[in-house]
Amino acid sequence: MSDSTNSSARAAAPLAPRVRGTVRIVGAGLLGSSIGHALTARGIDVALDDASPAQLRLAVDYGAGRMAQPDDAPSLIVVAVPPDVTADVIARELSAHPGVVVTDVASVKLQPLHELRARGIDLTHYIGSHPLAGRERGGAISARADLFIGRPWVVCRDGETPADDLALVEGLALDLGAVPLEMSPEEHDRSVALVSHVPQLVASLLAGRFVDAPDGALGLAGQGVRDTTRIAASAPELWVQILGANAQPVVDVLDALAADLSAVAAALRAPDAPGARRAVADTIRRGNDGVERLPGKHGQNRRFDSFVVMIDDTPGQLGRLFGELGDLGVNVEDLRLEHSPGAQFGLAEISVVPDAVRPATEGLTARGWRIASTND
Ligand SMILES: NC(=O)c1ccc[n+]([C@@H]2O[C@H](COP(=O)([O-])OP(=O)(O)OC[C@H]3O[C@@H](n4cnc5c(N)ncnc54)[C@H](O)[C@@H]3O)[C@@H](O)[C@H]2O)c1
Ligand SMILES: O=C(O)C(=O)C[C@]1(C(=O)O)C=C[C@@H](O)C=C1
Numbered sequence: 001m002s003d004s005t006n007s008s009a010r011a012a013a014p015l016a017p018r019v020r021g022t023v024r025i026v027g028a029g030l031l032g033s034s035i036g037h038a039l040t041a042r043g044i045d046v047a048l049d050d051a052s053p054a055q056l057r058l059a060v061d062y063g064a065g066r067m068a069q070p071d072d073a074p075s076l077i078v079v080a081v082p083p084d085v086t087a088d089v090i091a092r093e094l095s096a097h098p099g100v101v102v103t104d105v106a107s108v109k110l111q112p113l114h115e116l117r118a119r120g121i122d123l124t125h126y127i128g129s130h131p132l133a134g135r136e137r138g139g140a141i142s143a144r145a146d147l148f149i150g151r152p153w154v155v156c157r158d159g160e161t162p163a164d165d166l167a168l169v170e171g172l173a174l175d176l177g178a179v180p181l182e183m184s185p186e187e188h189d190r191s192v193a194l195v196s197h198v199p200q201l202v203a204s205l206l207a208g209r210f211v212d213a214p215d216g217a218l219g220l221a222g223q224g225v226r227d228t229t230r231i232a233a234s235a236p237e238l239w240v241q242i243l244g245a246n247a248q249p250v251v252d253v254l255d256a257l258a259a260d261l262s263a264v265a266a267a268l269r270a271p272d273a274p275g276a277r278r279a280v281a282d283t284i285r286r287g288n289d290g291v292e293r294l295p296g297k298h299g300q301n302r303r304f305d306s307f308v309v310m311i312d313d314t315p316g317q318l319g320r321l322f323g324e325l326g327d328l329g330v331n332v333e334d335l336r337l338e339h340s341p342g343a344q345f346g347l348a349e350i351s352v353v354p355d356a357v358r359p360a361t362e363g364l365t366a367r368g369w370r371i372a373s374t375n376d
Contacts, residue, residue, distance in 0.1 A: 017042045018171030021075035024049065024068055024097075026089055028059035030135060031105050032080035033143030036064030038176045041145050047072045051081075059140035076168055079104035083241040087115035090126060101165045103129045103172070107192065108245040109156050109185035127169045128156040128185060131178055132196070136233040149177035156185045193249035198257065200231055200239060201250070207232030223338055223349070304333045304351040307361050308372040311346045321348065321369065328363040330356045347372055 023039055025032045028050040036046045036059065046065025050056040060067055077100055079089045086106040093102045102125060106112055109128045116123055133151035135142050153173035157166050173180040183191070207229040210218055243250055260283070267279035311317045318337075325332055334351035352360055361371045 017044055017175045019044055019076060019168065019175050021045065022047050022072055023172075024072060024074035024077045024093075025065065026050070026077065026079050026093060027081035028056050028064060028140050029080065030138045030140070030142050031131070032078065033059045033062065033064035033140040034145065034147040035078055035080065035105075035172075035176065037062075037143055037145035038148065040065055042175055044175075047074060055140055059143070062140055062143065064140060064143060074100055076100070076172060077102045078172070079106075081106075082238060083108055083111070083245050087112040087119075090116060091119060091121050094121060094123075094126060099125060101125050101127065101168050103127050103155075103169045105129060105131055107196070107242045109154075109188045111245040113156075113185055124160060124162070125165055127161055127165055129169055129173070130154045130156075130188065130192070131173070131176075132192075133178070136231055136235075138235050138238060146177070148173070151178050153178035153180050154183050154188050155180050156188060157182055189246050190249045193246055193253050197243055197246055197250045198253040200234060201243070201254070202257070203229050203232040204234075204239075223336070226338070305354045305357045306334075306349050306351040307357055309348045309350060309364060310370040310372050311348050313345055318348065321364075324364065324367055324369075325350070325360060328360060330360040330363070 017039075019039065022045040023035075024047045025036050026049045028036065028048045032048065032050070036048055039046050040063060047068035048056060048059050048065040049068040050059065056067060059065070074097060077093045077097060079086060079093060079102060081089050081104075083106045086104050090102055090104055090112065093100075104112065106128075107130060109130060113123075113128060116126065131148050131151055131153045133148045133153075135144075135147070153176075155166065155169050155173065170180040206225075264280065264283045267273075267276040267283075270276055271280075309321060311321065322332065330352055332350055332352060336349040338347045338349070350360070365371055
């Protein structure tokens with residue numbers, strides 16, 4: 001899915017990996033195995049370890065790396081275990097492999113750091129990090145080598161961090177296709193409260209409203225509600241740890257959100273009162289402004305337009321659609337699929353650069369496809 005012949009050529013001959021030797025990954029679940037798959041695909045030796053022998057064997061069976069051996073001499077250690085045991089495992093790895101750089105990928109950065117400092121551990125070769133990439137489902141079985149492509153990867157250095165250690169952790173992020181960003185642990189935790197932790201709670205609370213809803217109401221669900229609740233499928237075990245470890249920044253955002261909710265509810269309690277319509281319009285308009293500020297694909301402020309193609313519910317249709325878009329010279333930037341219950345067709349929302357919408361829709365129509373809508 002490249003934009004030009006030049007970028008295809010670059011993709012065909014990727015830079016040599018920055019990370020060398022053996023990378024030891026402790027925690028072979030979603031994050032650990034995804035890192036393992038991506039590094040293995042780049043020819044790096046990956047040694048996996050996990051407290052659960054079954055999870056470890058599964059990760060090895062799926063090709064995320066090999067089982068770690070006692071005589072491994074890793075050049076880098078990645079700790080990818082649940083937040084509540086992250087500090088323990090970091091401490092153990094630093095002590096078992098003196099001088100080797102240890103990073104972790106936990107979703108909170110201050111709590112493990114405080115725990116390690118309180119224990120008086122030498123943190124010279126520890127650099128906390130966090131890829132802003134994930135899935136609703138954990139475990140080695142859900143891992144994907146392309147999970148990190150184009151995603152921000154926060155790296156929390158401090159004044160003592162040796163430059164070579166920093167280069168190694170940022171090199172790992174780059175080797176996985178991510179974009180390393182330096183941030184303090186405090187700034188990281190405040191930022192993710194806003195863009196990750198509260199969104200998870202909002203999705204969970206909204207989806208929680210469906211539990212006792214009539215089937216008839218839920219049958220009307222379209223793309224809007226699916227967009228706003230996808231992450232409601234996340235694992236409670238992980239999120240109870242993340243939210244508990246970042247409680248105050250999360251509460252700060254929740255309090256502000258609760259005030260916004262009360263204000264819009266008050267306006268709708270008397271929708272004809274003076275100022276009520278304006279309050280509602282301002283709520284929606286402020287959302288327009290906020291969503292515009294979110295970076296687009298690959299972290300750039302680049303926007304794509306989309307169109308929706310109706311697809312017969314028969315095998316091979318999606319493959320044929322992609323093949324024909326390729327024949328038309330159209331590069332697909334993103335894809336979303338929706339199946340309406342009971343309907344004999346699916347809807348594929350295809351995102352492309354704005355200039356490609358017309359050639360794509362006209363070309364597809366000429367080839368017999370039905371275009372349901374465009375938003376260019
Ligand atoms: N899931 C996401 O979307 C996501 C995204 C970014 C970062 N993270 C962070 O990555 C870390 C791992 O999350 P995940 O989603 O991969 O979880 P996961 O449950 O898929 O995997 C965690 C693995 O760690 C193993 N483990 C637990 N305790 C251990 C210990 N003491 N020693 C060795 N192994 C141990 C478990 O057996 C499991 O295989 C978490 O800290 C999480 O905050 C998760
Ligand atoms: O996309 C998802 O499924 C995620 O939940 C990913 C997400 C996020 O909020 O961006 C969730 C928590 C992790 O710490 C990092 C990434």
